[in-house]
Amino acid sequence: MKYMGSKAALLRGELGRRLLAQANRSERFVDLFAGSGSVAHYVAENTDTKVLAVDLQRYSAHLSGAILLRDASIERDTVLRAWKVEADFDAPLFNAQSSVDAAGVSDARRVAPSEAGGGFITRQYGGHYYSIEQARALDSLYEGLPEGGPERFVAEAALIRTASACAAAPGHTAQPFQPTAKLLPYINAAWRRDAFAECARQVEQLSTRYAQVIGQVRVADALVALDDIGPGDLVFCDPPYSDVQYSRFYHVLEGIASGGWDSVSGSGRSPAIDQRASSDFSLKRVALQAMSTLLCNLREKGCQVIVTFPAAEASNGLSAQKIVEMARSRWTVTELYVDSRHSTLGGSGAGRGGRRNLQEAVLVMAPK
Ligand SMILES: C[S@@+](CC[C@H](N)C(=O)[O-])C[C@H]1O[C@@H](n2cnc3c(N)ncnc32)[C@H](O)[C@@H]1O
Numbered sequence: 001m002k003y004m005g006s007k008a009a010l011l012r013g014e015l016g017r018r019l020l021a022q023a024n025r026s027e028r029f030v031d032l033f034a035g036s037g038s039v040a041h042y043v044a045e046n047t048d049t050k051v052l053a054v055d056l057q058r059y060s061a062h063l064s065g066a067i068l069l070r071d072a073s074i075e076r077d078t079v080l081r082a083w084k085v086e087a088d089f090d091a092p093l094f095n096a097q098s099s100v101d102a103a104g105v106s107d108a109r110r111v112a113p114s115e116a117g118g119g120f121i122t123r124q125y126g127g128h129y130y131s132i133e134q135a136r137a138l139d140s141l142y143e144g145l146p147e148g149g150p151e152r153f154v155a156e157a158a159l160i161r162t163a164s165a166c167a168a169a170p171g172h173t174a175q176p177f178q179p180t181a182k183l184l185p186y187i188n189a190a191w192r193r194d195a196f197a198e199c200a201r202q203v204e205q206l207s208t209r210y211a212q213v214i215g216q217v218r219v220a221d222a223l224v225a226l227d228d229i230g231p232g233d234l235v236f237c238d239p240p241y242s243d244v245q246y247s248r249f250y251h252v253l254e255g256i257a258s259g260g261w262d263s264v265s266g267s268g269r270s271p272a273i274d275q276r277a278s279s280d281f282s283l284k285r286v287a288l289q290a291m292s293t294l295l296c297n298l299r300e301k302g303c304q305v306i307v308t309f310p311a312a313e314a315s316n317g318l319s320a321q322k323i324v325e326m327a328r329s330r331w332t333v334t335e336l337y338v339d340s341r342h343s344t345l346g347g348s349g350a351g352r353g354g355r356r357n358l359q360e361a362v363l364v365m366a367p368k
Helices: 016-026 040-048 058-068 075-084 100-112 120-125 132-143 149-166 184-191 193-206 220-227 251-258 284-300 320-327
Strands: 029-031 048-055 216-219 233-237 304-310 331-343 354-368
Touching: 016 331, 029 040, 029 100, 029 184, 040 048, 040 058, 040 233, 048 220, 058 149, 058 193, 058 216, 058 251, 075 149, 075 193, 100 120, 100 184, 100 251, 120 251, 132 149, 132 193, 149 193, 149 251, 149 331, 193 354, 220 251, 220 284, 284 320, 304 320, 320 331, 320 354
Parallel strands: 029 048, 029 233, 048 216, 233 304
Antiparallel strands: 304 354, 331 354
């Protein structure tokens, strides 16, 4: 799944090797900024160390939980049968739907809020991120989620990943594409995706993956989650590097994970700002202080820490060097730099969903 700041690609290199070597020697691995869950999954699948994944956002807990909360493979069809929907996951939902034009998009946007029998996904996002048919399919997937157990853990993540894959938006869900001549082809490409078939694909990808030892997920601020950290833990920190909140970019996924917002508005169909999670790490005026407090509190816990952060100064005012300076007096810091590609979050003149090459620091910290 596309996720801003995902470490999935870096895990194939030195970062992955270091994490496994150190996690194998630790009582527990804690990913304090879990995001898509890629790092937590990697450690859980490849070591017998228990993993805890923490993130401010609920959808992240669903993504991490699909693997951390299971210690055995499950059949794809067992998950799909537990899903209480009428649909046949293997039969195409759409009849190679003809292209929609700007007027068709406007019509869909007009009718979606009052669509008979429509659930919150149709009412809040139909015609914007999803075609009416897709939104109805996503609503029925949400309503029919398996009741519990491993089937539920896989299904919750598959639903979030399906919602991400089908959205007519540039890799995140801050705003949907608008039906201009340039962007209509992207809307059509996205709206042609069969949500049930996509969901079955996601289930298939997740169901054979599992943790060696059942772990935990937690929706919490990293600073609050420290209550539970001890000296035997290896804590991985991959904090935000942007001065724009993650909750602004992923509010649709958070809405789906949370059963819908009270109301949404504007071209992004976003909830009121006070309903979205706010992180000090994405507020330029306090990000430095938040990082310093985090390091100070981690030091009190006596645990081992690995931090990843862009080498150059990021838009939230932090940089790898600033983190090293904060840590040096109380930690022995080993610095490693690896090549990476980061999302510009649509900014920096790189266009929608733009990416740029940069150096990422992997800072391995041992308490002095
Ligand atoms: C750079 S991303 C992590 C990416 C992740 N390592 C991956 O591979 O997908 C940062 C994550 O931190 C989360 N976050 C931001 N502030 C947080 C906080 N104060 N406590 C916990 N999580 C936070 C965001 O929701 C986001 O998912």
